[in-house]
Amino acid sequence: MAHAVTEERIRVRYGETDQMGHAYYANYLYWFEQARGAWCRARGWSYKHMEEKGYKIPVVEAHVEYKGEVLYDDVIVVKVWSSEMRRASIRFDYEIINTSTGKVATKGYTWHVLIGTNRKAVTMPPEIKDWLTRDPSQYETVE
Amino acid sequence: MAHAVTEERIRVRYGETDQMGHAYYANYLYWFEQARGAWCRARGWSYKHMEEKGYKIPVVEAHVEYKGEVLYDDVIVVKVWSSEMRRASIRFDYEIINTSTGKVATKGYTWHVLIGTNRKAVTMPPEIKDWLTRDPSQYETVE
């Protein structure tokens, strides 16, 4: 259920391009993050709400494979799903479809560690584990 | 003395360009900020240190005039000085010289308000006022 895919539609900004005419390679990490936010909201909570509860999930590893062009004004769909969960960490996988070509433009993943208010890694408490393993079809998307 | 100019040398990153081949217009605000940081250090303190003391100076107004091209790999010199100070606010002015042409590429200013830990504007306490009006020739630059 945690593997259920959430999709986030993003239009590429002019300021996200570089003089090569593509989207600059760092921007994909912003798009991954935006998609993770949508993944949370599709499960009835928000990452903002998690931080208000005293937890954060900073990125400890990121990987991106740039397979196809992403240009200004292209509309991309970022698919995100959780592929693995450990005692104190979680992995998200991503696939970006460029709707202007219909092809997979990008693949990637990120690993995150759950930390508490003391900035130390903590074993996932039941409430957080419940949030991260929810079946999105059972929840209403948070606006 | 507060009017004394501090200069910060910056090389334009590839990721700061856009497909027009220039530096994207938002990046100048990052460069202004980097120059303000240097302005503080030239006066024997750092903006980080100010925040540790419980004060911040968020931007409430920004203005930029883009007069000449700034391209990838260009080395620019951002000149920054404080041009006006009020009870709870301060203005910085900027001039960017593009060393590849020797010309003024950009002019701008920013207005900042001093806020305390409660995020409300506060009258400048003597210590902060001292910092903001120092003559840099009397202080060693903080590394």
Add this chain to the structure above:
Amino acid sequence: MAHAVTEERIRVRYGETDQMGHAYYANYLYWFEQARGAWCRARGWSYKHMEEKGYKIPVVEAHVEYKGEVLYDDVIVVKVWSSEMRRASIRFDYEIINTSTGKVATKGYTWHVLIGTNRKAVTMPPEIKDWLTRDPSQYETVE
């Protein structure tokens, strides 16, 4: 008609915040740009299409007044309209409503110059002038 307002809804990204907990001041210029793109599409064309025709409208002046807080995950509505047009230049005005408070969080404007393929300012040709003065109620939004 050119004064007709276009609205663009944007959710603030985590990476757009800074350690002060607000959106960093440069990001507003990205949001203005995204709203200008929507402004074009609401008039039956796209800025990308304008560039394909050999014209660009780089920013020559930008002004932003930061009046209220914009935080992570806030949904903002950027209102954009064209307030003035000259022989070779055009001004856009912006107002950002933070939907989490319902208040105007930001005001600003940008001036742009029309340039042709030789990167020199050019008098607006009739076709471009038509695009920039269209009544959006008469056109379908370009996807």
Add this chain to the structure above:
Amino acid sequence: MAHAVTEERIRVRYGETDQMGHAYYANYLYWFEQARGAWCRARGWSYKHMEEKGYKIPVVEAHVEYKGEVLYDDVIVVKVWSSEMRRASIRFDYEIINTSTGKVATKGYTWHVLIGTNRKAVTMPPEIKDWLTRDPSQYETVE
């Protein structure tokens, strides 16, 4: 010789932090890029010059491991070296030392493909191969 390490010193900008108080994870890719630019200049040429010759080396894969905190105003040293070269591609490795702690804060690598003016991958011509395999101790750094 290609393995010779180049070091680039960077001070973290305020706008590179996020509300977690760290540098946002995408910014490391900007720093890697800045370090690659220094790597080129240490070998007597510049990436800008390579593009003027009609070649580019876009990133096709990026990997980052975030091992330690990088905060506002920290001075980091990005170490970069070329660890592998193939017919049409080259890999760079990175290690970031946070001088405020003296520890390795980040590790990463990027893979790049050489493309010509037609945006297709090309076998490295002798001139480019020479540039990429130079011993920096034999060349003067390009300003």
